[in-house]
Amino acid sequence: MNPDPRHQDGCATWHGHLLAGIIASYEQCIYIEIGVLNGECWRLAAPHAAEAHGVDVQDCEPVMAGIGRFWPLPSDDFFTAYDGAPPDVIFVDGEHVKPWCERDARNALELIAPYGTVVLHDSQPTKGPGMRRHEEL
Numbered sequence: 001m002n003p004d005p006r007h008q009d010g011c012a013t014w015h016g017h018l019l020a021g022i023i024a025s026y027e028q029c030i031y032i033e034i035g036v037l038n039g040e041c042w043r044l045a046a047p048h049a050a051e052a053h054g055v056d057v058q059d060c061e062p063v064m065a066g067i068g069r070f071w072p073l074p075s076d077d078f079f080t081a082y083d084g085a086p087p088d089v090i091f092v093d094g095e096h097v098k099p100w101c102e103r104d105a106r107n108a109l110e111l112i113a114p115y116g117t118v119v120l121h122d123s124q125p126t127k128g129p130g131m132r133r134h135e136e137l
Contacts, residue, residue: 015121016044022117023048023089030087030113031068034075034104035094035121039063045091053082055094075100079107086113093121 023029023045031049036042036056043065046052052068054060055078061070071078075094090108094100101120108118 013040013044015119016041019045019089019091019119020048022119026088029089030085032082032087032090032108032111034078034090034092034108036060036064036070037093039065041091041093042067049089051084053078053084053087075104075107079111082111086111086116088113088116089119090116091119091121096122 019031019041023031028050029048031046031052032055033042033046033053034055036054037058037060039060042052042054042060042063046054046064046067049068053071054064054068055071055073055075057072057074059072061072064070071081073081090112092101092104092108094104105118105120112118
């Protein structure tokens with residue numbers, strides 16, 4: 001067993017704690033998580049949001065601990081179907097194939113509320129929509 005407190009169930013969850021802090025910095029935060037999978041980040045981050053939406057093609061509702069709304073569909077379909085208020089925080093950790101990541105990043109940047117935060121997991125953007133947005137700030 002790893003004694004490092006950043007690890008639970010053998011997986012690093014430091015980014016879940018980071019997300020929880022970001023979410024807590026917004027009043028009445030609307031949070032979207034693309035790619036819920038085993039729910040580790042979700043269970044750490046979503047309870048801090050006033051409204052939370054989890055998106056995954058797998059049935060993740062059991063690991064979401066009764067928190068928020070589960071959207072059982074691909075992220076492209078979610079971004080088309082979502083009709084709520086612009087979210088304050090979007091965590092993109094869905095499909096890890098380059099074209100899909102780029103679409104998720106682009107869709108998140110189009111949907112995010114003014115002064116919102118998009119967090120990309122498993123990426124190192126050096127060019128593309130994420131970097132362009134960074135340069136605009």
